Amino acid sequence: MTDHCLRLLRQHRRLAELAAFPFNFDLDRAADGHAEPVRLASGASLEAVAGCDTGGTYFVCADGSLLYADSEGSAGTLGSSVDEALEILIGLPGWRDCLHLTPADGEAAILARVTGIEEEMREYYGIDAERAELRAALGLSDRSPVELLGMLHTALLRTEPDFLLLNAEEGCAYDLLDPHPRPPLWDSVRHEVPGDPADEPLSTWIRLAAEQGMTELARVALIRRLDEMSMDQSSLLRPGSRKELDLSPLPWLAEEFERLGDLPQAERARGLHARLQRGPAR
Template structure:
């Protein structure tokens, strides 16, 4: 875990002001916390260290990773440390408009989009001299936009399963910050089945994942399924029936209990009771 840059920002007002504007990493906004109470599904610690002018919050996790949660209900890891995340935030001041890009899109496309975003920013304020000053003061490398995009992409893909952010009061999960696909649970579980593995019930893969020590992966799959039902209760209509069949919620509750997640089990049972 490295927090060299965070210490310097906290010690030097000029650096903190530069980080806040124009790079939208404002230490003062951490005082007010996030817009709503949040927690990690894994139970790990969260420390709010900065905020953005759109109501987002930067959290340091127990292993030092930096998680960003926006005000619209999305969250994701943007660096394995504060230092790494600040390389991205400073090097790509429009990083939130680059989340759809991946290294596979190629250098030309990445550089073109970065240049477009930065020109838009320069219409309103400077970033070049400010970036050079802040990088030098914090001891950050002058990495290319392509390398920074690769670092960001790698960090985002680490969000699940260990850093799934929940609304602490209601238990629902935040969406991912990025749109990049993740493999289905069955691809991560070492088990052969006859036929289409996607046709197997979720409980099959959840139990196998738990048996193989992938508890958080199993938990994420269950929470996403429960959230899906909360958002679209038509998922509980068997076949062409027009009637809801809430029994699957009891199955989800039982799987949560096997994982020791009593809060999510109660959430599933509560929805079941309200639909009966």
């Protein structure tokens, strides 16, 4: 896929206005930037290209994928290119109310949900003539809502590990935009263990992923674990204790981040370790 549609939107004001309303892909909002500084955990580039009326931002990633970050700390990929993502945004203008759906829900449930959302929209503004005009001008296919939902679902599942968005100042990760479960880490790691792989500590799979060259997969697991410890220190309680913390995972996390060359996250782990060693402020 290409950025053909983005070029057309930038060249033709009428098309840009249609994309902004009613489809909430507003090029003019890109100049405002996101609500906070952000970066990809991988270090790959991000370019803000549009925004929406709820404070969200659309970013083009280095490989051309379109990443959406909302103003409440969630993010997800919407397509492998701007063109693909715009097919979804224009074809499913209520896509944010469909994030819980999957192709497994079936055609009837998907169509019922999409129809209900669009009927509510039509009570306030038009979408049909605008959609037809924009699709024709951009050369986009007239796909069914079921097909578009499948495209959206596939795109969202690509968010991790390569497109994990971080708060650039604090280093913590954005939540996933969708609620869909992801496969456990051991599904990606080529290693046999006796018994249930879920019984193995997470550290086993993180180390194996890193050793097998799955750097971003290991990084995501490490960042998510560090975020969990930062937000909920009860996850560090020693077994059987209500107050005593086991801080040993934090130096380990710092070492693993260093192995990946991620010095900012290593420093974040060490900083949390130091704060918790000092105990609560008096």
